[in-house]
Amino acid sequence: VTRIVALPYLTADPNRVAPGAWIGTDGQRVDLLPDWDYGTEVRVTRALEIDLEGVREDCSLERSARLAITVVWRATRTAARGALPATVLPAAADHWAGEIRLQLDGAELGGELRLMTRLVLATVGNEPQPLAPHLVGSVLWEDRHTILLEGGGARFPMEVVDFAAARLPAAGAAWYLHWPREDLHQPVMGALRLYVNDGHPMMRALLNGELTEDLSAGVVSTMRYDAVRSLVTAVLADDEFVEDPMLYQDGSVGALLRRLLNAYWPDQSVISLRNHATSRPEAFNSELQERMRLLRLTD
Amino acid sequence: MLLYPRLPAPTARILIGEMADADLDELRRRSATKHPACIYSPTGGNRVDEREIATLRTLLRDIADDCGYPREVNPTERVRFDQLTGAALHKDMRIVPADSAEPGVWAFLTCVVVPDIACWRFPRRTHERLDGGARNALRRLWWRVHLLDSPAQELTSLLGEDELVQIMERPQSVLGNPRVARPFARIHVSVCEELGITGRMRVLRDGAKRLLRLSALIALDALDDQSLEAVARTLLVEAGIALGETDGQISHLANLHLLIRGTDHEKAELSADDRPLRSAQRAAVPDVGAEDPEGDVDTAGGSALETIGAGDMWSIPLSRLRLAIVQAVQHGCPRLDALVDDVATRLGVDPRAIGEAGQRHIMTLARNAQRRGWIDVDDDTTELRFRAEPSGSAVEDGQLMHHSLAQIAAVVVGRSNGDDLAETADAVVETLGDAPPAGITAREIVADLRQELQAAISRGHD
Numbered sequence: 001v002t003r004i005v006a007l008p009y010l011t012a013d014p015n016r017v018a019p020g021a022w023i024g025t026d027g028q029r030v031d032l033l034p035d036w037d038y039g040t041e042v043r044v045t046r047a048l049e050i051d052l053e054g055v056r057e058d059c060s061l062e063r064s065a066r067l068a069i070t071v072v073w074r075a076t077r078t079a080a081r082g083a084l085p086a087t088v089l090p091a092a093a094d095h096w097a098g099e100i101r102l103q104l105d106g107a108e109l110g111g112e113l114r115l116m117t118r119l120v121l122a123t124v125g126n127e128p129q130p131l132a133p134h135l136v137g138s139v140l141w142e143d144r145h146t147i148l149l150e151g152g153g154a155r156f157p158m159e160v161v162d163f164a165a166a167r168l169p170a171a172g173a174a175w176y177l178h179w180p181r182e183d184l185h186q187p188v189m190g191a192l193r194l195y196v197n198d199g200h201p202m203m204r205a206l207l208n209g210e211l212t213e214d215l216s217a218g219v220v221s222t223m224r225y226d227a228v229r230s231l232v233t234a235v236l237a238d239d240e241f242v243e244d245p246m247l248y249q250d251g252s253v254g255a256l257l258r259r260l261l262n263a264y265w266p267d268q269s270v271i272s273l274r275n276h277a278t279s280r281p282e283a284f285n286s287e288l289q290e291r292m293r294l295l296r297l298t299d
Numbered sequence: 300m301l302l303y304p305r306l307p308a309p310t311a312r313i314l315i316g317e318m319a320d321a322d323l324d325e326l327r328r329r330s331a332t333k334h335p336a337c338i339y340s341p342t343g344g345n346r347v348d349e350r351e352i353a354t355l356r357t358l359l360r361d362i363a364d365d366c367g368y369p370r371e372v373n374p375t376e377r378v379r380f381d382q383l384t385g386a387a388l389h390k391d392m393r394i395v396p397a398d399s400a401e402p403g404v405w406a407f408l409t410c411v412v413v414p415d416i417a418c419w420r421f422p423r424r425t426h427e428r429l430d431g432g433a434r435n436a437l438r439r440l441w442w443r444v445h446l447l448d449s450p451a452q453e454l455t456s457l458l459g460e461d462e463l464v465q466i467m468e469r470p471q472s473v474l475g476n477p478r479v480a481r482p483f484a485r486i487h488v489s490v491c492e493e494l495g496i497t498g499r500m501r502v503l504r505d506g507a508k509r510l511l512r513l514s515a516l517i518a519l520d521a522l523d524d525q526s527l528e529a530v531a532r533t534l535l536v537e538a539g540i541a542l543g544e545t546d547g548q549i550s551h552l553a554n555l556h557l558l559i560r561g562t563d564h565e566k567a568e569l570s571a572d573d574r575p576l577r578s579a580q581r582a583a584v585p586d587v588g589a590e591d592p593e594g595d596v597d598t599a600g601g602s603a604l605e606t607i608g609a610g611d612m613w614s615i616p617l618s619r620l621r622l623a624i625v626q627a628v629q630h631g632c633p634r635l636d637a638l639v640d641d642v643a644t645r646l647g648v649d650p651r652a653i654g655e656a657g658q659r660h661i662m663t664l665a666r667n668a669q670r671r672g673w674i675d676v677d678d679d680t681t682e683l684r685f686r687a688e689p690s691g692s693a694v695e696d697g698q699l700m701h702h703s704l705a706q707i708a709a710v711v712v713g714r715s716n717g718d719d720l721a722e723t724a725d726a727v728v729e730t731l732g733d734a735p736p737a738g739i740t741a742r743e744i745v746a747d748l749r750q751e752l753q754a755a756i757s758r759g760h761d
Contacts, residue, residue, distance in 0.1 A: 009516075038397035039344070070521035078400040079470035082478065083520035107300070107395035120518045136526055137517035159307065159338055166310040166336030178308045190402050190432060195307055249471075 009133040012055040012141045017119060019143050020047035036149045038106040042113060044147070045101045050119065053094040059140055060132035062125035063092050067140070070118050071102055075149075076251045077111030077189045088122045111189045112251065113147040157189060160207055163197040174200045177227050181234055184241060184254035192253050194227055217297045225294045229285065231257055232264075236274045245270050264291040301347040301393045304337035305403025306410060308430065314410040315429045318418060323369045326415035332356065334411045340398060356412050358387055363416045372419060380420060382456050385440035389448070396445065402431025405438040413437075433470070443467050446477055447484055454484045461500045462487075465507055473514040474507065482524065483510065483531045490535040506531075506538035 021029040022044045030044055052067060061067075068086035075081075082104075089096045102115070119141040121133045128134050164171040180191040197203050205211050206219050235241050235257045241248075245261075248254025258270075265273055277284040306314075318326060332352040339346055366372065366380040398404060409417045409429050417436040421428040428436045443463050447454040455463065466474055466484060474480045487506060491499045513519065513534065519527065 037340075038395060068521070070518055072518060072520045074471070074475070076471075078396045079475045080396055081473070081476040081520065083476070083518070086518075086521045107397055110397045110400055118518045118521070120521060135517055137519065137522050139516060139518055159305075161307050161336060161338055166307050167313050168307075168309050176309060186432075190400075191308075193308060195309065 010059045010131050012058045016051040016054040017141050018049040022046045022145050030147050032148045040106045042104045045099055047099050049097045052096055060129040065125035066091055066122040068120050068122035072116045074114045075109040075111060078108055080108040109149060113149055115145045117143045158194045160196050160198050162199045164199050173197055174203050175223055177230055180253060184248055185252050187251050188253055188256050214297055218295055221295050225292050229288055236277045242270050242274050300344045300395050302340050302344040303347055303394055303404040304407050305401055306334055306407040307336055310336045311406035311410050311430050315426055318414050323415050323419055326418055331411050337407060359413050359416055368419050381440055385444040385455060388441045389444040399441055405435040406431035408437055409435055446480055457488050462503050465503050472511055473519050476520050479519055482528050486531040487535050494539050496539050502539045506535040509534040509538060
């Protein structure tokens, strides 16, 4: 979602800062930490090059104004939030190149780790110009990156449980999708979950790795299709959602569904999809099978 | 650190259904230290054993007994129960935040271990208090202690329930950072005490809104402690004064404070003493944009800029900007597409120096004025003009706009001309012209303003 914020002061041209990718301990760019658990620290670094002279020019800042670089981080699942203490960049330099390092205790984290790198005003110059930023901490440039912790689980949380013990409605079922149909604003991580029945022979075999590769891929493919189909069908019948799918914040069930629809039908509006799904449900379902590549395991 | 069992959500739903009609004795009989449906996090830490869960249960029961269980709970006991329970859970559960963010953990404790206590504390037994979500009977207590309390100070015991909810219900915002939330809460309490404010809750709510607006512009998380405290103090004093919560004697001091170093907005609030204007002014604030998960807001609204506040550095250029836009419109203004150049000229700035962000901002202010019904934009010619006959709320808005413009002009001119009020008033009238559309003239406004300021000054001299 593009959100235009009209800042009441001049900001830097984005090209004044050349940010490197966020790099993990293995030296590779990090978008996903698949084996992460909360006993694991998150350690990432990135290189940055800043045209300080250009930034000052864009923002009408004098040479006596100082700039600083900081990283604000936030974990969606725990709502923990913090910031790297600001590094104040050298006064009067025209160019700065350096590296920022972030090291976070895993116990605070979960879900998505959102990193906002920000170039801010550290000290105001002697004679601030009109329209130049005047407040310490004013954001002059910003860049956002998300690292998905816990791999696939963060995107579609899954849990194994014995349906009979859990008293789920049908103890003989293979899986059960739990989701907050009545409130799509709820966070995916807390509210949406696919429960897999440990008491179902085929599912237990799948979980124990006893199925052939094809069979296991086929079961997973079917499970995915079924979950997405129930979500999509129900949400297209939800007036609030259809009216304004952009209403839902990132990380919410509504936003996940918006992304799913957009991924499978990039060329169609939610309203036209709803019409399609209600007028020709059979066609809609088989289209979804095609787009999700149901049971297409090899090609 | 310990890992706790998690009750699957569908199972919790069934148990909550069964709790609906059971009396407290029955619920206590059903209480257990395990449930066959429970699962654990696959990684990290040792699983808590049943003995430890039983110990925790005893602890919670002792607290509840001490607070009047099973008798119907009164407000004082509720507060005490919440404080003691929050502290006990945070200290004794030895659970990490990552596990504590898991709804199943809290659903297990609430529906399996202490269903009696949960239903006693929340007699209406609504789902949100019993399932494991953010408002769960126990979960919310653990998290507020985690966010706000430190060995140095237990802020949760200084804040009322409503105040805690205000802070805790914005976990995705800058208030989710303990480094921001703690000084903000602490200073809130002390500002209200210093100013003798009684309705603390409204001050906090308003102060929090101001903080979130500011967080779109300022990297608050990265400020040092001293700057953070200064920002929090400014915003909360502004909030307290804007809401008129100060009593007679203090408001007199506050007025003085504002006259000496207040922002335009503070001054506008100060002299806007009649109710319609005040309410219009208040109403003008929330419509500037929705909060997003970052706690940022769309700062597209003009009024938000006036309320940003932290210190008065913002106010001069922004007031000038708004004033320039109004001048542009009033003096036979330009078309929308020519607005930026016109405004730049009035500001004495090279139009190229305004930059993209500045241009966007000017356009947003104009659009905002249009949205509020202050000005019309002709769709064909993109010509701008003040509304000839504003109606309904637009009348109030129009008055408000002229009122605040006069204030702004007074401050801008006043700053450059010294403090001669008569001179200021004339300069303002000259600047704005004397024929605004909403039935109230700039001269009248300035006369009121002058009276207000003089009264405030003489009160200050008493």
